[in-house]
Amino acid sequence: xxxxxxxxxxxxxxxxxxxxxxxxxxxxxxxxxxxxxxxxxxxxxxxxxxxxxxxxxxxxxxxxxxxxxxxxxxxxxxxxxxxxxxxxxxxxxxxxxxxxxxxxxxxxxxxxxxxxxxxxxxxxxxxxxxxxxxxxxxxxxxxxxxxxxxxxxxxxxxxxxxxxxxxxxxxxxxxxxxxxxxxxxxxxxxxxxxxxxxxxxxxxxxxxxxxxxxxxxxxxxxxxxxxxxxxxxxxxxxxxxxxxxxxxxxxxxxxxxxxxxxxxxxxxxxxxxxxxxxxxx
Numbered sequence: 267x268x269x270x271x272x273x274x275x276x277x278x279x280x281x282x283x284x285x286x287x288x289x290x291x292x293x294x295x296x297x298x299x300x301x302x303x304x305x306x307x308x309x310x311x312x313x314x315x316x317x318x319x320x321x322x323x324x325x326x327x328x329x330x331x332x333x334x335x336x337x338x339x340x341x342x343x344x345x346x347x348x349x350x351x352x353x354x355x356x357x358x359x360x361x362x363x364x365x366x367x368x369x370x371x372x373x374x375x376x377x378x379x380x381x382x383x384x385x386x387x388x389x390x391x392x393x394x395x396x397x398x399x400x401x402x403x404x405x406x407x408x409x410x411x412x413x414x415x416x417x418x419x420x421x422x423x424x425x426x427x428x429x430x431x432x433x434x435x436x437x438x439x440x441x442x443x444x445x446x447x448x449x450x451x452x453x454x455x456x457x458x459x460x461x462x463x464x465x466x467x468x469x470x471x472x473x474x475x476x477x478x479x480x481x482x483x484x485x486x487x488x489x490x491x492x493x494x495x496x497x498x499x500x501x502x503x504x505x506x507x508x509x510x511x512x513x514x515x516x517x518x519x520x521x522x523x524x525x526x527x528x529x530x531x532x533x534x535x536x537x538x539x540x541x542x543x544x545x546x547x
Contacts, residue, residue: 270352270422273345275369278315279494280324280340282510285313286495287331301330318347343493356418359411363505370497370508371419376431376490378522380472380481384445385454386434387416388423389461389469394454397446423466433468433522435481435529441471441542448546455543462536470529471538480524488518 288298299309302323311317321341328337353360353368360368371377379386385394395416399409422430444451462469472479487499498509498518509515530538 270369270372271345272351272353272369272372273318273347274315274351275366275373276343276345276494277318278366278508279370279373279491279497280319280343281313281315282497283336283340283495284319284324284327286510286512287328287333287336288313291331293331298327298330302326319344339493353415353418356411356415359408359415361504366508367499367506368415368419370489370499371430372422373491374430374489375428375492376433378433378486378488378490380435380486380522380525381440382437382481382485384440384443385436385458388420388430388432389434389458389467390416391450391454391457392417393446393450397450423461423464429466431466433470433526435470435472435525437472437481438474438538441539452543452546455539455546458539459536459543462532462539468532469535469539470526470532471535472525472529473538476528479528480521486518486521486525488515488522 288295295306295309295313299306304323308317312319312323321344324341324344325334325337328334328340351369352372353365357365377388379388384390384398387395390398392413395413396409399412422428423432441455445454458469461467472481485501487501489497489499491497495510495512496515496519498515500507500509509518529535
């Protein structure tokens with residue numbers, strides 16, 4: 267199972283870098299459009315990823331911005347649009363604002379997540395995920411499908427060819443929240459211990475003894491890509507913000523490193539989880 271390449275998520279990544287390259291050199295969309303014999307409206311579509319860019323246009327624009335080598339890199343990322351993206355079977359239960367996330371995660375080389383309240387989705391058991399669908403405004407008929415989407419997302423962790431590298435920091439008190447009841451939590455803690463042994467999974471626990479750290483502001487997700495700039499992601503109740511600005515992403519990377527440094531190491535984190543699992547017996 268190779269990385270899932272959503273052409274529209276890739277177009278969004280390419281567009282993000284095109285826009286930043288243009289603004290850094292002070293060119294307008296109209297000037298850039300004239301360079302490739304196009305219109306301002308089409309330039310806007312290219313920079314927002316609402317249409318898949320042409321490789322030649324990307325090369326010409328990046329050369330115009332003085333970054334020809336990046337033009338080759340970005341052009342090499344592009345793939346032709348398809349009638350159905352890989353996540354199309356679950357489209358009815360994926361909110362519009364979350365579809366880009368699914369596409370980016372499928373293409374990412376690595377993902378970092380700080381989770382203050384629950385076990386991160388990529389490490390949830392089906393029963394734990396199902397228990398979480400009982401809150402909020404999830405229609406009952408969609409609940410099984412939502413759990414299925416989460417399970418399908420997790421398949422990349424087990425891909426022999428291109429496994430997703432995952433690093434998570436979980437608040438210690440999230441391990442005590444009895445989501446789905448005691449039997450569900452026993453299985454969830456067992457699953458965490460099993461996943462923590464995988465070479466592509468780094469699981470760290472943020473101890474309650476650390477009162478203030480860089481995650482106080484809330485949940486944080488950061489995607490890293492083999493050939494594109496990293497992207498930050500912040501989710502709220504009924505929407506999300508995708509952070510593509512280079513300077514803002516640098517701040518997210520700093521927060522990631524600070525969170526990793528403040529959390530327990532992998533071995534100590536497993537000990538904390540094991541102790542809670544043993545206590546449940």
